[in-house]
Amino acid sequence: SIGVFEGGDVVQFLPTGELITNNGSADTLFVWNVHTNELIVSLDGLTGYLRNMTPIPNRNLLAISGYAGEVIFLDTQTWLEAGRLKAHDSMITDMVVSPDGNQLLTIGTGTWMYLWDVDTREFITRLYHDLEQGWQAEFSPDGRYLATGTCFPQIWIWDINQLDAPLHHFRTHTGCVADLAFSPDSQTLVSAGLDATVRFWDVETGKESRQPI
Numbered sequence: 001s002i003g004v005f006e007g008g009d010v011v012q013f014l015p016t017g018e019l020i021t022n023n024g025s026a027d028t029l030f031v032w033n034v035h036t037n038e039l040i041v042s043l044d045g046l047t048g049y050l051r052n053m054t055p056i057p058n059r060n061l062l063a064i065s066g067y068a069g070e071v072i073f074l075d076t077q078t079w080l081e082a083g084r085l086k087a088h089d090s091m092i093t094d095m096v097v098s099p100d101g102n103q104l105l106t107i108g109t110g111t112w113m114y115l116w117d118v119d120t121r122e123f124i125t126r127l128y129h130d131l132e133q134g135w136q137a138e139f140s141p142d143g144r145y146l147a148t149g150t151c152f153p154q155i156w157i158w159d160i161n162q163l164d165a166p167l168h169h170f171r172t173h174t175g176c177v178a179d180l181a182f183s184p185d186s187q188t189l190v191s192a193g194l195d196a197t198v199r200f201w202d203v204e205t206g207k208e209s210r211q212p213i
Helices: none
Strands: 011-013 019-022 029-033 038-043 052-056 061-065 070-075 081-086 092-097 103-108 112-117 123-128 136-139 145-149 154-159 168-171 177-182 188-193 198-202
Touching: 011 052, 052 092, 061 092, 070 092, 092 136, 103 136, 136 177, 145 177, 145 188, 154 177, 154 188
Parallel strands: none
Antiparallel strands: 011 019, 019 029, 029 038, 052 061, 061 070, 070 081, 092 103, 103 112, 112 123, 136 145, 145 154, 154 168, 177 188, 188 198
8 A cells, every 4th residue: 555545435546646535525625645645735615516526638627526416627736616517407427528628428317418518618419318327438539439328228329520319329238337448449349237248349330349258
């Protein structure tokens, strides 16, 4: 162990190496130097905003969200608020950011996911995900695709430039889609299910590309 840090149920590294944690009651954010175990800064009064913490690539920003249904952007150099985004009427259960940092996907407890422009905070579009809970989402490394999955269990693959309809939509697994990951070349989507199988999908065709494991 390199150190013991005060924290709760959410941890995240910044691209610059600092470790972000929250406290047990999820109203205070801590920023740590992991090499010296020193606390750099603590921010309190964030009740309802520390369920999700997502660094924004290519920008000195950390997005935080939670039960308030709102996203707060924090400047990671000054740790001052850099803007807010009212994304949902109720809890935001997760956020996923595109590799270039331009777009932020927020997912709540309803049947819609929302895509936002990070710089302007403007709404881009909404994506239907069929179920009020049990979803997963992942951008491809090249930023061309977005994959979403639910407990139904179904998977959608979206072309980020044509979001009016999914590129592919298929049923898979016999239990919830527990996780999704793209290969480094963005050509293969891997899904892990609660049926204890891992499946491989060709992104271009939407067909299984090999036997599951």
